Amino acid sequence: MPYEAWDESRATAIVEGYRRERGGLMPALHGLMEHFGYVDEGAVPILALAFNLSRAEVHGTITFYRDFRREPPARHTVRVCRAEACQAVGAEDLADHACRSLALDFGETSEDGEVALEQVFCLGNCALSPAVMVDDRLYGKVDADRFDRLMVSTVGEGRP
Amino acid sequence: MSAITVYVPGDAAALSVGADEVADAIIAEAKRRGDEVRIVRNGTRGMLWLEPLVEVATEKGRLGYGAVAPEDVPALFEAGFLAGGDHPSALGPVDAIPYLARQTRLTFGRCGVIDPFDLDDYAAHGGLAGLDKALAMEPRAIVDEVAESGLRGRGGAGFPTGRKWLTVLEAEADEKFICCNADEGDSGTFADRILMEGDPFVLIEGMIIAGLAVGAEHGLIYIRSEYPHAVRAMQRAIRVGYERSLLGTSVRGSDKRFDLAVRVGGGAYICGEETSMLESLEGKRGVIRAKPPLPALKGLFGKPTVVNNLLSFASVPVILAEGGDFYRDFGLGRSRGTQAFQLAGNIARGGLVEMAFGVTLRELIEDFGGGTRSGRPVRAVQAGGPLGAYLPESQFDLPMDYEAFAAAGAMVGHGGIVVFDDSVDMAKQARFAMEFCAEESCGKCTPCRIGAVRGVEVIDRIIAGEERAKNLVVLDDLCELMIDGSLCAMGGLTPMPVRSAVRHFPEDFDRPAAAQAAE
Numbered sequence: 001m002p003y004e005a006w007d008e009s010r011a012t013a014i015v016e017g018y019r020r021e022r023g024g025l026m027p028a029l030h031g032l033m034e035h036f037g038y039v040d041e042g043a044v045p046i047l048a049l050a051f052n053l054s055r056a057e058v059h060g061t062i063t064f065y066r067d068f069r070r071e072p073p074a075r076h077t078v079r080v081c082r083a084e085a086c087q088a089v090g091a092e093d094l095a096d097h098a099c100r101s102l103a104l105d106f107g108e109t110s111e112d113g114e115v116a117l118e119q120v121f122c123l124g125n126c127a128l129s130p131a132v133m134v135d136d137r138l139y140g141k142v143d144a145d146r147f148d149r150l151m152v153s154t155v156g157e158g159r160p
Numbered sequence: 161m162s163a164i165t166v167y168v169p170g171d172a173a174a175l176s177v178g179a180d181e182v183a184d185a186i187i188a189e190a191k192r193r194g195d196e197v198r199i200v201r202n203g204t205r206g207m208l209w210l211e212p213l214v215e216v217a218t219e220k221g222r223l224g225y226g227a228v229a230p231e232d233v234p235a236l237f238e239a240g241f242l243a244g245g246d247h248p249s250a251l252g253p254v255d256a257i258p259y260l261a262r263q264t265r266l267t268f269g270r271c272g273v274i275d276p277f278d279l280d281d282y283a284a285h286g287g288l289a290g291l292d293k294a295l296a297m298e299p300r301a302i303v304d305e306v307a308e309s310g311l312r313g314r315g316g317a318g319f320p321t322g323r324k325w326l327t328v329l330e331a332e333a334d335e336k337f338i339c340c341n342a343d344e345g346d347s348g349t350f351a352d353r354i355l356m357e358g359d360p361f362v363l364i365e366g367m368i369i370a371g372l373a374v375g376a377e378h379g380l381i382y383i384r385s386e387y388p389h390a391v392r393a394m395q396r397a398i399r400v401g402y403e404r405s406l407l408g409t410s411v412r413g414s415d416k417r418f419d420l421a422v423r424v425g426g427g428a429y430i431c432g433e434e435t436s437m438l439e440s441l442e443g444k445r446g447v448i449r450a451k452p453p454l455p456a457l458k459g460l461f462g463k464p465t466v467v468n469n470l471l472s473f474a475s476v477p478v479i480l481a482e483g484g485d486f487y488r489d490f491g492l493g494r495s496r497g498t499q500a501f502q503l504a505g506n507i508a509r510g511g512l513v514e515m516a517f518g519v520t521l522r523e524l525i526e527d528f529g530g531g532t533r534s535g536r537p538v539r540a541v542q543a544g545g546p547l548g549a550y551l552p553e554s555q556f557d558l559p560m561d562y563e564a565f566a567a568a569g570a571m572v573g574h575g576g577i578v579v580f581d582d583s584v585d586m587a588k589q590a591r592f593a594m595e596f597c598a599e600e601s602c603g604k605c606t607p608c609r610i611g612a613v614r615g616v617e618v619i620d621r622i623i624a625g626e627e628r629a630k631n632l633v634v635l636d637d638l639c640e641l642m643i644d645g646s647l648c649a650m651g652g653l654t655p656m657p658v659r660s661a662v663r664h665f666p667e668d669f670d671r672p673a674a675a676q677a678a679e
């Protein structure tokens with residue numbers, strides 16, 4: 001997913017689109033995420049002004065939610081479910097395999113910025129566990145082999 | 161020759177095992193052969209182990225093939241599947257598959273049957289009948305009908321929906337809100353997602369009826385961000401709703417107004433708690449609110465608000481269409497109607513099973529689910545999500561009923577049932593419950609925020625065999641404190657999986673001390 005580089009006037013225009021929405025801060029943050037892939041520190045005063053909030057309140061909301069990244073994202077995000085239904089069919093083995101094969105811990109991004117590995121608790125695919133999401137796409141019944149093939153087809157060649 | 165209709169689910173679970181690739185392969189193969197097909201991307205029927213489940217509309221009804229892989233497609237054409245030809249993946253008439261035929265589909269009746277975004281298809285299958293009745297009724301009469309049905313909150317708490325709506329109806333305010341909780345974060349649950357992707361209009365219809373009942377003109381659906389596919393489905397259905405005057409200034413041509421929008425969460429489990437969800441909808445940190453005041457009186461932006469689970473709203477259209485007494489005739493005791501049970505985890509036939517209350521865990525796990533996927537014996541099931549109890553085989557004859565489960569120290573919750581085979585380590589599962597609570601606590605109540613961290617440490621010591629007896633007492637005491645000292649279910653119910661694991665599987669907590677083991 002190609003994202004635009006951070007741009008203050010572009011951000012202001014995006015936020016403006018949500019200003020009239022009551023409680024529009026969350027949608028505005030998602031709007032910024034969609035365009036830039038993250039919420040730049042420079043967005044805080046823009047959001048505070050638009051929604052008549054203190055910068056502390058905006059900061060509080062941004063940091064409460066896991067989704068609102070504060071740094072540019074990797075090109076691909078691989079999310080491995082570690083919740084109970086997936087645990088019941090080997091999610092922990094899959095999680096170990098993912099960490100080993102990508103040489104990343106959960107929460108880390110590869111040095112070249114290509115891939116980030118994240119843990120997630122439930123993707124709603126609990127009858128076809130273990131589940132993995134690559135960017136916005138969901139995959140079911142993922143074992144180590146399928147994970148490796150998935151990485152080749154999504155994250156790309158030259159990776160496990 | 162007219163085009164033959166082929167159904168290939170567009171549900172996220174079906175896509176997760178290759179439904180798009182199967183649809184593409186069917187289109188390509190049909191083109192190569194010069195066959196005319198019309199592909200409908202339906203929702204899932206809920207028989208998820210059969211996904212991708214391809215259906216062909218024939219003279220003999222809708223015939224199923226599953227699970228289909230893209231590479232099976234040429235052979236399916238060769239076998240004449242467009243005319244219902246035989247093939248190793250042939251399942252016969254889909255409606256006759258026992259898993260489906262045995263169910264009581266009141267809420268999910270159209271799911272997987274219709275084109276999810278075709279309002280005419282929806283209406284042709286009984287949709288909008290409830291709304292049209294409600295439009296001709298007084299608000300109080302709508303509330304009474306819902307109360308009569310005995311419907312209780314399907315999110316897990318089981319509060320009578322009619323009573324909640326009455327409170328909002330009687331509240332005086334310049335504006336009121338209808339908020340749908342679709343923050344389906346419990347592992348082992350996916351019914352909300354399936355319905356949003358397979359029959360989104362039933363939710364829209366239910367929420368409009370709620371608006372008519374209490375005098376609210378604004379609705380919001382709060383969907384978790386882990387469900388991007390459901391978010392898109394719901395937004396698309398809402399667009400159709402506006403185009404067709406189901407939503408907007410003149411609902412179905414009446415003088416009633418109802419506006420509806422989707423809001424996306426931020427990846428916080430706690431926002432499935434209703435007051436935390438309201439905070440999030442207001443653009444704030446998802447920190448829970450103390451109750452009272454009840455959201456019914458002071459909810460979104462301080463206004464009277466109906467907050468219901470998605471499945472509660474989705475149950476309303478059939479209640480209005482068929483009458484409260486029709487719905488009430490299903491179920492037992494004070495648990496009326498049906499519940500969408502979700503079979504998940506280590507299960508051979510995982511999926512969605514809508515049954516009247518009273519069905520037993522054993523029927524669900526064995527008759528529907530077919531036991532474990534691994535083929536090993538079932539050792540434990542977790543019912544009701546991450547905050548629900550772990551139950552051993554000896555409890556499998558419990559009827560699914562709010563009160564029977566509560567009496568057994570368990571809960572029905574949102575209907576999720578996660579199955580584990582005999583390789584499960586219950587001490588590890590108890591530890592995970594505390595770890596999850598520590599990770600997801602909003603931080604407001606100390607017993608939850610800090611207690612969960614201490615809980616992980618205590619269980620670690622028990623697992624290591626350090627002063628086991630003493631530490632089990634500490635753990636029990638900690639659980640008591642979390643129950644008594646937490647405002648919401650996160651801290652208040654985390655002890656349920658922990659204590660049930662200790663009670664039913666004590667052997668997993670009885671480990672030799674590390675030092676002894678080394679000797």
